[in-house]
Amino acid sequence: MNRVEKDEYVIRLYKEGRSVREIAELVHMxxxxxxxxxxxxxxxxxxxxxxxxxxxxxxxxxxxQAIKLFSEGNSPVEVAIALDLPxxxxxxxxxxxxxxxxxxxxxxxxxxxxxxxxxxxxxxxIVKVLGMEKHDIISAFxxxxxxxxxxxxxxxxxxxxxxxxxxxxxxxxxxxxxNLRRMINK
Numbered sequence: 461m462n463r464v465e466k467d468e469y470v471i472r473l474y475k476e477g478r479s480v481r482e483i484a485e486l487v488h489m490x491x492x493x494x495x496x497x498x499x500x501x502x503x504x505x506x507x508x509x510x511x512x513x514x515x516x517x518x519x520x521x522x523x524x525q526a527i528k529l530f531s532e533g534n535s536p537v538e539v540a541i542a543l544d545l546p547x548x549x550x551x552x553x554x555x556x557x558x559x560x561x562x563x564x565x566x567x568x569x570x571x572x573x574x575x576x577x578x579x580x581x582x583x584x585x586i587v588k589v590l591g592m593e594k595h596d597i598i599s600a601f602x603x604x605x606x607x608x609x610x611x612x613x614x615x616x617x618x619x620x621x622x623x624x625x626x627x628x629x630x631x632x633x634x635x636x637x638x639n640l641r642r643m644i645n646k
Contacts, residue, residue, distance in 0.1 A: 470497045526553040527560065 461469070466487055473483045480494050487494070520528075522543055529539045530553070540550045555570060573580045587597060603609055 467497050471501055474498050527557050530557040
């Protein structure tokens with residue numbers, strides 16, 4: 461048997477489900493050589509499978525391709541480049557993807573915010589950094605809604621000045637107390 465015939469025989473035995481040890485006994489080859497042949501067969505099979513999957517996706521509509529790319533974690537910019545689509549079409553497909561994923565609220569927010577989305581995200585980051593909870597945010601907006609923000613700012617300023625005055629009185633009292641202790645200890 462020549463080399464090509466041996467390789468084909470190894471492949472046939474492998475596909476029949478024979479172990480490497482059995483193949484080695486039948487073909488009189490080393491485990492290493494058999495392993496290389498089997499590895500080559502597996503790589504070719506994987507390559508054909510990938511090629512079929514890629515051809516299958518490319519034959520799909522742009523919407524299907526976009527949704528697949530989004531589901532793989534690609535950003536809208538990456539999808540626009542990969543599919544050569546205009547921005548408005550990519551964003552439309554992105555919203556469709558959100559809806560398919562059950563993110564209806566996100567879709568609604570995006571529609572309502574339109575071009576203010578950057579400001580909305582900035583506000584979200586501020587809230588996150590401050591560690592505010594949902595009830596804190598609602599309370600703050602209720603105060604703003606009822607025009608109580610200026611009153612609260614005035615009260616906060618007043619309380620800060622009261623705290624400063626109490627700290628001054630505390631220092632002054634501590635000073636007098638230490639003087640009285642010195643006088644008693646004499």
